[in-house]
Amino acid sequence: MSNPDAHIRSLDEVGRVMIPSHMREVLGWKPGSRLEIVMDSAAPSIHIRQAVPRCSLCGKESEGLQIVANGLICPECARQIH
Template identity: 35%
Template sequence: MMKSTGIVRKLDELGRIVIPKELRTTYRIKEGDPIEITTAEEGILMKLYRPGCSCCNEVSELTEVNGIRLCADCIQKFVRGGQR
């Protein structure tokens, strides 16, 4: 469920909006941070982009293997699965 902030912003001629400083501070969004934009029935959703494990979306203990991000648990599952 979305919660209204009571803040309204207008789009500029290039389709940009400014995320209010209060929200950037609350969500620890800094200049240059990647923002993921998705859609839902309620409207447009934006969130700080944090890439996760390609298998389970876990965001801690990630290792990149041949360009694929994997968490420690998924790496162990693949290792155990490969030993027959």
Template identity: 35%
Template sequence: MKVFVSMREIDELGRVTLPAELRRSLGWGPGTPLELFIDEAKGEIILRLYEPGCLFCGRVDNVFEFRGKKVCRDCFAELEKLL
């Protein structure tokens, strides 16, 4: 695991710039979709690559594509019961 440490300030518009070296190492370019999570207790913001989850519950694990939409196995099983 590569560790990258850098200090950045929030600009007047509330933006923070990610260093080019960091973006390159993660393969993030212009238009890369990202998710932001906040841990208020720790005062941390977590930034990660956005992966669309289940259409119904939002889970990102145990997901497969069905007719162009992502669905988790649990939601699919519930849908099968309705049929």
């Protein structure tokens, strides 16, 4: 099964791959954008998405993260600490 939106790119000698410009534009990815790379060893494949802030304790994405001691803490973890 081939995806019509798929693009074939070569990995360079240090492991970089160029993401097509139209994809970066649609996703709003600019130079310096923080990206999260997750490996699915069962597939095997990797998934790349815009990095989102996560709680330093539980790892969940959350609204209302608070900065505590150079980390981000979600409201739920903050309640458990207090």
